[in-house]
Amino acid sequence: MSYAIGQRWLSHADSELGLGIIVELDGRRVSVHFPAVEEERTYATENAPLTRVKLREGDSLHTRDGRKLQVLAVHEEQELLIYEVASDGQRELVAELDLDDHIDLATPRQRLLASQIDSHSAFALRMQTCTHIHELQQSGLRGLLGTRTALLPHQLFVANEVGKRHAPRVLLADEVGLGKTIEAGMILHRQLLSGDSRRVLIMVPESLQFQWLVEMRRRFNLQFALFDESRLAEGDEGLNPFEEEQLVLCASTLFLDPNARALALDADWDMLIVDEVHRLAWSADAPSEEFLFLETMAAQVPGLLLLTATPEQVGQEAHFARLSLLDPERFHDFPAFVEEESQYKRWSTLIDALDKGEPAQGLPADIDPNASAESQIAALLDRYGTGRVLFRNARASVGGFPAREMHPHPLPAVDNPIYQDLYPDLHIDTEQWLQEDPRVAWLVGQLKSLRPEKVLVICAKAETALALESYLQLRAGIRSAAFHEQLSLIERDRAAAYFAEQEQGAQALICSEIGGEGRNFQFAQHLILFDLPEHPDQLEQRIGRLDRIGQRDRIFIHVPYIQGSAQETLMRWYHEGIDLFRASCSAGDMILTKFKIELEKQLRQRGPDFDQLLEQTATFTARTRKELSEGRDKLLERSSCNAEQGLALGKAISDIEDPVSLGEYLETLCAVTGIEHEEHGEHSSILRRGEQELLEVFPEVPEDGCTVTVSRDLALQREDWIFLGWEHPWMENAMTTVLGSSLGQASVGAMTLKGVPGGSRLYELLFTVSLSAPRALGLQRYLPLAPRRLLLDANGRDLSKLLSHERLNERVEKLPRGTVSKIVRQLREEIEARIDDAEKSFASELEARQAEAAAQYGKKLDEEIARLSSLREVNPAIRREEIDDLRDRRAAGLAALGTARATLQGVRLVLSR
Numbered sequence: 001m002s003y004a005i006g007q008r009w010l011s012h013a014d015s016e017l018g019l020g021i022i023v024e025l026d027g028r029r030v031s032v033h034f035p036a037v038e039e040e041r042t043y044a045t046e047n048a049p050l051t052r053v054k055l056r057e058g059d060s061l062h063t064r065d066g067r068k069l070q071v072l073a074v075h076e077e078q079e080l081l082i083y084e085v086a087s088d089g090q091r092e093l094v095a096e097l098d099l100d101d102h103i104d105l106a107t108p109r110q111r112l113l114a115s116q117i118d119s120h121s122a123f124a125l126r127m128q129t130c131t132h133i134h135e136l137q138q139s140g141l142r143g144l145l146g147t148r149t150a151l152l153p154h155q156l157f158v159a160n161e162v163g164k165r166h167a168p169r170v171l172l173a174d175e176v177g178l179g180k181t182i183e184a185g186m187i188l189h190r191q192l193l194s195g196d197s198r199r200v201l202i203m204v205p206e207s208l209q210f211q212w213l214v215e216m217r218r219r220f221n222l223q224f225a226l227f228d229e230s231r232l233a234e235g236d237e238g239l240n241p242f243e244e245e246q247l248v249l250c251a252s253t254l255f256l257d258p259n260a261r262a263l264a265l266d267a268d269w270d271m272l273i274v275d276e277v278h279r280l281a282w283s284a285d286a287p288s289e290e291f292l293f294l295e296t297m298a299a300q301v302p303g304l305l306l307l308t309a310t311p312e313q314v315g316q317e318a319h320f321a322r323l324s325l326l327d328p329e330r331f332h333d334f335p336a337f338v339e340e341e342s343q344y345k346r347w348s349t350l351i352d353a354l355d356k357g358e359p360a361q362g363l364p365a366d367i368d369p370n371a372s373a374e375s376q377i378a379a380l381l382d383r384y385g386t387g388r389v390l391f392r393n394a395r396a397s398v399g400g401f402p403a404r405e406m407h408p409h410p411l412p413a414v415d416n417p418i419y420q421d422l423y424p425d426l427h428i429d430t431e432q433w434l435q436e437d438p439r440v441a442w443l444v445g446q447l448k449s450l451r452p453e454k455v456l457v458i459c460a461k462a463e464t465a466l467a468l469e470s471y472l473q474l475r476a477g478i479r480s481a482a483f484h485e486q487l488s489l490i491e492r493d494r495a496a497a498y499f500a501e502q503e504q505g506a507q508a509l510i511c512s513e514i515g516g517e518g519r520n521f522q523f524a525q526h527l528i529l530f531d532l533p534e535h536p537d538q539l540e541q542r543i544g545r546l547d548r549i550g551q552r553d554r555i556f557i558h559v560p561y562i563q564g565s566a567q568e569t570l571m572r573w574y575h576e577g578i579d580l581f582r583a584s585c586s587a588g589d590m591i592l593t594k595f596k597i598e599l600e601k602q603l604r605q606r607g608p609d610f611d612q613l614l615e616q617t618a619t620f621t622a623r624t625r626k627e628l629s630e631g632r633d634k635l636l637e638r639s640s641c642n643a644e645q646g647l648a649l650g651k652a653i654s655d656i657e658d659p660v661s662l663g664e665y666l667e668t669l670c671a672v673t674g675i676e677h678e679e680h681g682e683h684s685s686i687l688r689r690g691e692q693e694l695l696e697v698f699p700e701v702p703e704d705g706c707t708v709t710v711s712r713d714l715a716l717q718r719e720d721w722i723f724l725g726w727e728h729p730w731m732e733n734a735m736t737t738v739l740g741s742s743l744g745q746a747s748v749g750a751m752t753l754k755g756v757p758g759g760s761r762l763y764e765l766l767f768t769v770s771l772s773a774p775r776a777l778g779l780q781r782y783l784p785l786a787p788r789r790l791l792l793d794a795n796g797r798d799l800s801k802l803l804s805h806e807r808l809n810e811r812v813e814k815l816p817r818g819t820v821s822k823i824v825r826q827l828r829e830e831i832e833a834r835i836d837d838a839e840k841s842f843a844s845e846l847e848a849r850q851a852e853a854a855a856q857y858g859k860k861l862d863e864e865i866a867r868l869s870s871l872r873e874v875n876p877a878i879r880r881e882e883i884d885d886l887r888d889r890r891a892a893g894l895a896a897l898g899t900a901r902a903t904l905q906g907v908r909l910v911l912s913r
């Protein structure tokens with residue numbers, strides 16, 4: 001359908017915005033003004049979540065000046081609708097621009113009185129739709145449903161904890177491969193669906209752009225626009241290209257260009273997400289351009305998610321610098337931060353005691369000694385840790401990861417001192433190196449012996465990867481691909497895809513260090529570390545390519561080295577000193593800092609005191625690991641995941657996503673609206689556009705159909721199927737379209753009722769609560785749709801408890817149209833009277849509900865404000881704006897609750913035979 005200025009459209013993603021007016025159009029974008037909430041939104045025309053509001057003959061129409069009129073005919077002039085209505089016995093024309101901004105389309109009363117009735121299944125669909133929307137609103141799981149992700153407790157806990165905050169600012173620092181991208185996606189999904197965020201910018205290393213793009217699309221149905229220099233240049237004259245899209249993804253390197261920086265700073269964002277944030281170089285006196293840009297952005301964008309698996313990879317001070325991006329007030333004094341970290345053991349011991357029910361010795365004065373142990377623990381984590389800003393889950397606590405096996409491969413020394421170096425190939429002619437370095441021949445042999453197993457080979461430099469790959473490919477006949485920074489992005493992704501291909505793909509992927517971060521290669525089990533990186537966290541990142549969620553089997557780490565060389569020294573230091581090949585270590589940077597000078601000396605020339613260095617490193621590592629596990633890491637672990645809560649969230653999600661009820665609803669929806677629905681297997685079906693659709697609920701279904709599933713488990717196995725969960729945009733659209741239309745608003749039928757004389761009447765009415773308020777206020781939980789069914793007899797007695805909706809549905813029969821008109825004409829007065837009764841009764845119910853909702857909402861916000869205010873006294877991690885924002889929300893929420901209205905969703909007249 002085409003757009004024209006002045007037309008009225010409804011946002012099916014946000015029906016609470018009321019009825020919108022198209023105010024601007026420019027080919028790619030459409031801007032809509034929503035007068036009811038005084039907001040303007042701009043959408044891409046291709047996928048704008050908008051439904052054209054077109055009343056039908058017989059519908060009732062509400063005008064902006066408060067009149068309620070009946071539509072007699074609909075005319076169209078220059079793409080705008082003109083309604084011919086009856087007003088005081090006169091015919092009058094009403095332009096669509098004059099419709100009431102608070103959408104209340106045709107009313108069921110009007111449709112019934114005009115004998116504009118629908119089938120009983122359409123009436124039932126309406127009822128079911130209200131019930132499902134209500135359950136979703138009440139569940140508190142908004143944003144966590146319908147994502148193509150396994151329900152992992154540690155991720156759900158983080159997503160729930162962070163996702164529900166207003167403008168969250170956190171560092172997601174789970175260990176390598178535990179799913180930070182997924183956590184960020186879930187938080188984002190939740191923020192977008194709750195309306196807290198709309199415009200989002202994601203900055204990632206160049207090599208991860210497509211991976212992010214794909215993960216956001218396939219797992220969360222989020223379509224990001226990929227921006228690079230050429231996309232920036234494409235923008236329309238005078239417009240900021242960043243303002244043309246809501247969801248933008250780009251490489252951090254794009255902001256090396258001052259023009260890109262200026263444009264990004266000039267655009268309005270709600271949330272910024274930065275992956276592998278440790279790569280934006282920082283030092284106290286010379287932070288990089290990229291870091292400075294991030295600092296400026298961080299100061300002006302309300303929501304900020306920073307991601308890194310190795311927060312201390314470039315030192316504790318750089319880690320602190322990133323924490324201060326999140327909260328400059330709290331993190332402004334590095335020595336104080338270091339001192340604070342040394343106190344963590346004290347808090348951790350105290351929490352342990354509380355956990356065991358022992359008396360809490362040394363409870364800080366600001367923690368209520370009479371509160372329950374549970375709330376004392378929560379307060380300690382909140383006030384004395386980095387709990388609110390830093391989340392770090394560890395493999396050890398998440399569990400379920402397969403073992404790592406390290407295989408050192410000593411190779412004979414070469415009679416050339418260059419081969420004593422860590423990276424000899426950098427100092428010698430490539431051809432000569434390929435011939436001389438025994439690791440090259442070993443690599444060929446190893447790959448051949450491992451055939452057909454997939455093998456990831458990582459080396460530090462692009463030059464090495466390049467030389468090795470062409471050697472393997474051209475001279476050794478091994479199917480391989482290279483992955484390094486000198487390739488274009490497309491070439492890199494093509495190489496990764498070639499490696500991932502099972503049948504015809506490459507056996508080996510030869511990566512430089514950039515392949516060592518962020519990428520997903522867990523389908524492989526063999527990792528060859530052709531050389532070793534200079535920082536333990538980089539080694540951790542490399543191993544993490546395979547040792548990540550989704551890895552099902554044991555991992556084999558092969559380390560070839562020339563005997564007597566610096567490679568051997570480094571390998572032994574990592575292995576015997578830190579034991580890093582076997583298990584991850586969160587103290588890599590601390591250990592390196594302590595032994596850096598001595599290690600460098602040994603790397604230059606290994607001496608007899610190397611064994612002593614190994615011993616010292618091992619002792620220090622063991623001690624540090626123990627200290628951290630009792631102090632900092634333990635606190636972090638506690639605040640990063642409450643396994644019980646994570647499991648409970650998973651269970652609640654599974655319950656609400658029950659494929660049986662989701663499947664039944666889908667089937668009814670299709671049957672009633674005219675979409676073709678063909679059973680495909682358990683919990684899956686094929687959808688095709690129908691020849692005669694009553695309502696366009698799935699406009700995106702392609703002409704030749706598509707396979708959908710309502711089961712999360714199946715969706716994880718079959719990535720090519722659409723996971724049509726409750727929060728899939730199609731499903732959300734379908735449900736709002738049903739409720740926004742007049743389908744199923746009125747129905748008339750007959751049934752045999754034992755003991756009830758023929759000709760008796762029953763009126764089944766369905767009411768819901770309508771609230772026009774910004775979603776971000778989260779009021780639906782307090783005053784949800786709350787469908788209320790009434791079943792009145794001709795005298796107005798409520799019989800709803802005696803005869804359920806389901807039972808009535810089973811037995812009610814259709815009546816011929818002519819009979820219906822006759823009956824309706826005869827019963828006109830009674831119909832009006834019963835609807836009036838029901839409206840009155842629901843109106844008083846609504847008043848009570850509103851008062852209760854206002855009390856609960858006010859109380860909840862008061863508690864939250866009090867909690868944050870008292871926290872702020874001891875923990876400046878609480879930003880002042882967070883508290884001010886809560887106060888504003890409280891006022892806005894209470895005002896909006898007062899404007900709630902009752903909506904009669906449907907009415908059915910049933911006659912007894």
Ligand SMILES: Nc1ncnc2c1ncn2[C@@H]1O[C@H](COP(=O)(O)OP(=O)(O)OP(=O)(O)O)[C@@H](O)[C@H]1O
Binds near residue numbers: 179
């Ligand atoms: N809940 C989940 N369901 C299905 N797959 C998941 C889930 N969580 C993570 N994965 C998969 O596990 C892998 C690791 O996840 P992700 O890339 O988010 O980890 P990460 O912590 O960002 O990794 P890195 O530290 O390497 O950046 C990915 O292939 C991801 O798709």
